[in-house]
Amino acid sequence: MTAIRLTINGTQIADDVPARLSLADYLREPRNLTGTHLGCEHGVCGACTILVDGEPVRSCLTLAVACDGCQVRTIEGFGSDPVMTALREAFHRRHGLQCGFCTPAMLITAHDLIRRGRAASETEIRLGLAGNICRCTGYTNIVAAIAEAAVAAAKGPPDAE
Amino acid sequence: MPNEAWGIGASLLRREDERHLHGRGEFVPDIKLPGTREVAFVRSPHAHARIRGINVPSDAARRVFTAADLPRIKPIRVETQAPGTKAPLWPPLATDKVRYVGDAIAACLAPTRAEAEDLAALVSVDYEVLDAVVAAPRDMRGSRHPVHDGWGDNLFSERVFESGDIDAAAGAADITIQREYRMNRQSGAPLEGRAVLAYRDWRLDEIVVYASTQTPHTLRVALGEFLGLDLRRLRVVAPDVGGGFGPKARLYPEEIVLAALALELDHPIRWVEDRTEHLLTAAHTRDHHYKITAYADREGRILGLDAEIIVDAGAYGLWPQGPYQEAAMAARNLPGPYAITNYRCRASTVATNKAPLGPYRGVGRPGACFAIERTIDEVARALGRDPVDVRELNMVRPEQMPFTTVGGMRFDNGDYPQSVRLCAQLLDLPELRTRQRQGESDGRLIGTGFASFAEQTAHGAAEFVARGAAIVPGFESCTARILPDGSLVLMVGIQSHGQGLETALAQIAHHELGIDPVRIAVRHGDTESTAFGFGTFASRSMVMSGGAVARASRLLRDKLCQIGAHLLQCEVTAVRCADGVVQGPQGSVTIAEIAKIAHLRMDGLPPGVDPLLDATATYEPGIGTGVFSYATHGAVVAVDAETGSVELLDYAVAEDCGTMVNPMIVEGQIRGGVVQGIGTALYEEIPYDDHGQPLAGTLADYLLPGAAELPAIKIGHLHTPAIATEYGMKGMGEGGAVAPPAAIANAVRDALAAIGAEVNETPITPRRVVAAIKKARERSPQVRP
Ligand code: FES
Ligand code: FES
Numbered sequence: 001m002t003a004i005r006l007t008i009n010g011t012q013i014a015d016d017v018p019a020r021l022s023l024a025d026y027l028r029e030p031r032n033l034t035g036t037h038l039g040c041e042h043g044v045c046g047a048c049t050i051l052v053d054g055e056p057v058r059s060c061l062t063l064a065v066a067c068d069g070c071q072v073r074t075i076e077g078f079g080s081d082p083v084m085t086a087l088r089e090a091f092h093r094r095h096g097l098q099c100g101f102c103t104p105a106m107l108i109t110a111h112d113l114i115r116r117g118r119a120a121s122e123t124e125i126r127l128g129l130a131g132n133i134c135r136c137t138g139y140t141n142i143v144a145a146i147a148e149a150a151v152a153a154a155k156g157p158p159d160a161e
Numbered sequence: 162m163p164n165e166a167w168g169i170g171a172s173l174l175r176r177e178d179e180r181h182l183h184g185r186g187e188f189v190p191d192i193k194l195p196g197t198r199e200v201a202f203v204r205s206p207h208a209h210a211r212i213r214g215i216n217v218p219s220d221a222a223r224r225v226f227t228a229a230d231l232p233r234i235k236p237i238r239v240e241t242q243a244p245g246t247k248a249p250l251w252p253p254l255a256t257d258k259v260r261y262v263g264d265a266i267a268a269c270l271a272p273t274r275a276e277a278e279d280l281a282a283l284v285s286v287d288y289e290v291l292d293a294v295v296a297a298p299r300d301m302r303g304s305r306h307p308v309h310d311g312w313g314d315n316l317f318s319e320r321v322f323e324s325g326d327i328d329a330a331a332g333a334a335d336i337t338i339q340r341e342y343r344m345n346r347q348s349g350a351p352l353e354g355r356a357v358l359a360y361r362d363w364r365l366d367e368i369v370v371y372a373s374t375q376t377p378h379t380l381r382v383a384l385g386e387f388l389g390l391d392l393r394r395l396r397v398v399a400p401d402v403g404g405g406f407g408p409k410a411r412l413y414p415e416e417i418v419l420a421a422l423a424l425e426l427d428h429p430i431r432w433v434e435d436r437t438e439h440l441l442t443a444a445h446t447r448d449h450h451y452k453i454t455a456y457a458d459r460e461g462r463i464l465g466l467d468a469e470i471i472v473d474a475g476a477y478g479l480w481p482q483g484p485y486q487e488a489a490m491a492a493r494n495l496p497g498p499y500a501i502t503n504y505r506c507r508a509s510t511v512a513t514n515k516a517p518l519g520p521y522r523g524v525g526r527p528g529a530c531f532a533i534e535r536t537i538d539e540v541a542r543a544l545g546r547d548p549v550d551v552r553e554l555n556m557v558r559p560e561q562m563p564f565t566t567v568g569g570m571r572f573d574n575g576d577y578p579q580s581v582r583l584c585a586q587l588l589d590l591p592e593l594r595t596r597q598r599q600g601e602s603d604g605r606l607i608g609t610g611f612a613s614f615a616e617q618t619a620h621g622a623a624e625f626v627a628r629g630a631a632i633v634p635g636f637e638s639c640t641a642r643i644l645p646d647g648s649l650v651l652m653v654g655i656q657s658h659g660q661g662l663e664t665a666l667a668q669i670a671h672h673e674l675g676i677d678p679v680r681i682a683v684r685h686g687d688t689e690s691t692a693f694g695f696g697t698f699a700s701r702s703m704v705m706s707g708g709a710v711a712r713a714s715r716l717l718r719d720k721l722c723q724i725g726a727h728l729l730q731c732e733v734t735a736v737r738c739a740d741g742v743v744q745g746p747q748g749s750v751t752i753a754e755i756a757k758i759a760h761l762r763m764d765g766l767p768p769g770v771d772p773l774l775d776a777t778a779t780y781e782p783g784i785g786t787g788v789f790s791y792a793t794h795g796a797v798v799a800v801d802a803e804t805g806s807v808e809l810l811d812y813a814v815a816e817d818c819g820t821m822v823n824p825m826i827v828e829g830q831i832r833g834g835v836v837q838g839i840g841t842a843l844y845e846e847i848p849y850d851d852h853g854q855p856l857a858g859t860l861a862d863y864l865l866p867g868a869a870e871l872p873a874i875k876i877g878h879l880h881t882p883a884i885a886t887e888y889g890m891k892g893m894g895e896g897g898a899v900a901p902p903a904a905i906a907n908a909v910r911d912a913l914a915a916i917g918a919e920v921n922e923t924p925i926t927p928r929r930v931v932a933a934i935k936k937a938r939e940r941s942p943q944v945r946p
Contacts, residue, residue: 018275020275021275025273028190028191029273032193033184034184034187034188034190034191035183035184035185035186036184037188037352037353037403038190039352039353039354039403039436040436040859040860041435041436042436042859042860042861044859044860044861045352045436045860045865047352074184075183075184076183076184088182088183091178091182092174092175092178092179092182093174095174095175095825095826095828095829097178097181097182098404098659098660098661098829098833099351099352099353099401099402099403099404099658099659100177100178100180100181100182100186100401100403100659101186101188101351101352101353101403101404102352103181103182103184103186104181104184107182122873125868126868126869126871127869129867129868129869130867130868130869131867132867132868133352133860133865133867134352134868135350135351135352135404135406135833135837135865136352136404136659136833137829137832137833137836138829138832138833138834138835138836138837138871138874138897139832139836139867139868139871140832140873140874141829141832142868143868143873
């Protein structure tokens with residue numbers, strides 16, 4: 001067991017974890033944050049994407065012990081974040097999800113694309129999603145939803161207009 | 162009147178989205194029960210071997226379970242009434258022999274999966290390795306070590322379908338086209354793999370099994386049968402399921418083993434499949450070989466079709482339908498949407514030392530569509546005609562409906578040729594032909610291809626009885642219950658895992674009762690709360706379960722009107738139920754008021770009317786042979802003749818699925834299906850080597866289509882409501898995946914026309930394209946593009 005301290009969705013946590021425990025398993029099992037999903041556990045499908053120190057990472061390939069001192073943010077940790085709110089709204093309106101298994105990680109990746117200003121065109125969004133597999137939707141509606149949320153986010157919240 | 166924004170035909174936004182958008186969906190691996198032990202399986206590394214012994218560490222008693230430790234488990238037995246079929250028994254944990262890489266041998270339990278895998282690594286198995294059967298066409302009539310002892314050959318079944326006079330067609334033909342096609346083995350690969358959590362509920366004296374399945378009720382039936390348990394002692398729950406697509410509509414050994422362990426142990430156990438297990442052991446799909454001879458006249462009219470189909474079905478047949486339906490479905494669908502009159506087809510289902518084959522979106526149809534649609538294009542090319550015209554020429558015309566094909570499919574209605582024209586329009590075919598003539602600046606070759614099909618959906622008893630099925634999923638059920646406050650619960654036997662049925666079924670109840678959809682809950686996937694139903698597969702749930710919801714809602718509506726008329730002091734014939742009220746000539750009473758009386762104030766009920774607003778109905782469509790959706794798909798590709806890479810530039814679907822309850826959901830299903838079909842066409846394959854070792858064990862070698870390599874998919878609709886179903890609905894869940902391999906292969910063929918190369922095998926990988934070009938150039942060295 002190794003002692004770690006980290007911040008998860010704004011809460012400071014001190015814990016002991018086995019050295020081989022992945023961050024995904026740590027979040028899902030002892031921390032019960034089950035919105036982070038596992039589709040392959042070898043870094044390809046992107047279903048486990050979360051933010052560590054603000055950057056998207058594959059939590060299946062990240063060891064929990066390596067996150068000592070890190071800020072971790074999962075789908076449960078976005079509160080009323082305006083970009084995430086716009087994304088959720090757009091995914092709903094554009095039918096950007098079917099089974100919902102890829103959805104939390106899609107949202108986190110999309111959030112990152114918009115934050116970095118990488119959601120300006122369909123091509124850019126599609127390239128940005130290259131690391132997130134969705135087996136259900138065929139992507140068309142996910143891409144449309146992200147484009148729509150990017151526009152909404154650029155405008156700012158509706159009450160600012 | 163039902164509200165137009167909520168009822169049939171409205172793109173009502175989905176009820177199921179909210180939880181998933183917040184990461185609050187509940188999939189089996191998300192469910193935590195105190196004391197749960199995780200399970201890892203010891204699996205065979207060999208394709209074919211005799212087990213001489215299994216050595217379990219001496220301190221691992223009650224932590225490692227082999228077949229000998231779970232004597233209650235009976236081998237899986239598939240029944241079939243189809244003549245001439247063999248049905249081997251399948252022990253869920255291997256006893257004397259392993260028959261494919263991944264065959265389960267022992268279940269190992271520990272507090273975490275990692276520790277369970279550590280334990281599994283300590284179990285050693287002594288194998289006597291046998292020759293593996295891997296080449297179905299070569300080994301079907303026999304091999305040194307047949308897959309199943311005591312069979313002289315490796316054939317599960319063989320059938321000849323014959324209609325008309327194929328020899329006469331051959332004699333009358335102006336041209337003969339012969340081709341071999343191959344659709345390789347792949348995985349269904351839902352993003353969530355399989356998962357099972359089981360425990361014993363001592364209070365209710367039952368075993369509760371949470372499973373990532375499309376078919377909770379039939380899974381319960383199977384567990385009862387193979388564990389010798391009364392069904393009253395089994396509850397199966399399918400919570401949120403992260404995609405199914407067919408592979409999760411079958412019984413798996415792991416489900417039986419987990420339920421058996423729950424009977425043995427005083428703590429819950431859970432098995433969550435990892436991706437490698439999924440690629441090795443969850444139902445594989447496709448793996449068809451075709452030999453086709455088509456006879457045609459000089460116009461391109463197909464006079465006859467002579468075919469051989471070999472399906473490589475793997476080692477066992479999955480319960481309940483066994484391995485037989487794939488080849489039979491391919492054989493019956495091979496004549497496609499065409500008015501072909503002479504047909505002969507031998508369809509063989511072969512046992513090999515590979516993972517069992519199961520259903521996957523489209524089942525036998527994508528292979529059949531690939532074979533016939535490639536052949537249509539070759540007929541057109543041989544005659545110098547446009548494949549679009551040859552398609553139209555051969556298609557069943559609207560005035561010929563209903564039409565029974567030589568394959569025995571009874572088409573109900575629709576304008577099939579119109580789908581070809583609409584698809585060509587969506588792609589702007591004339592513009593593409595001009596672009597093609599001009600050539601691309603980057604030197605790549607542009608091609609366009611089409612593929613058409615008619616898809617049997619929502620088939621009832623007649624179809625399954627004709628197949629010789631042991632289980633006949635001919636109906637669905639709904640219990641509709643209005644609660645004391647007037648809100649409504651629909652309890653249905655299907656299982657929604659992405660299809661949006663929690664929304665669409667509520668739209669149907671809204672149509673019948675006028676209740677606001679936010680006051681309607683749809684409960685599914687739990688044998689405890691729903692009447693028996695078969696689950697979600699075969700493009701059936703909207704038609705079947707929607708029909709049951711309609712009927713149960715109408716039963717409630719009649720009772721609401723009866724009570725309402727009494728309260729309004731008028732004749733029942735003078736009231737109608739709409740917009741959440743029962744309206745009479747002089748006034749109205751709300752459903753909530755009636756619901757209160759039916760439950761809490763029975764003194765207000767009319768004489769002779771029982772309390773409660775609770776109705777159960779079943780539904781089978783008016784035609785048991787299915788209602789047929791149809792579509793034409795069109796693909797535009799750019800092929801790099803040097804590297805063999807194929808880029809999809811455009812893709813269009815022109816389709817008709819009758820009445821659409823929720824067009825937004827329909828289009829979502831089409832697009833999702835198309836991309837799965839594109840996966841079959843271009844990327845997905847599980848090859849096996851000569852020793853029966855599967856060569857794709859991770860998503861790094863098993864490629865799934867991603868957003869970056871796909872165009873947006875265009876859709877155009879035609880609208881021919883079915884006659885035999887509620888509201889004119891037709892099923893449509895699978896169609897999207899049927900035509901892409903054919904359309905894309907035809908587009909590649911078109912792009913390579915000047916070279917004379919064709920790729921008749923999926924996936925159309927760069928390597929296969931380059932090989933085809935090389936072969937064509939060797940054949941006619943003078944031709945250069
Ligand atoms: S689960 Fe981490 S990338 Fe697939
Ligand atoms: S919605 Fe099912 S995997 Fe994306």
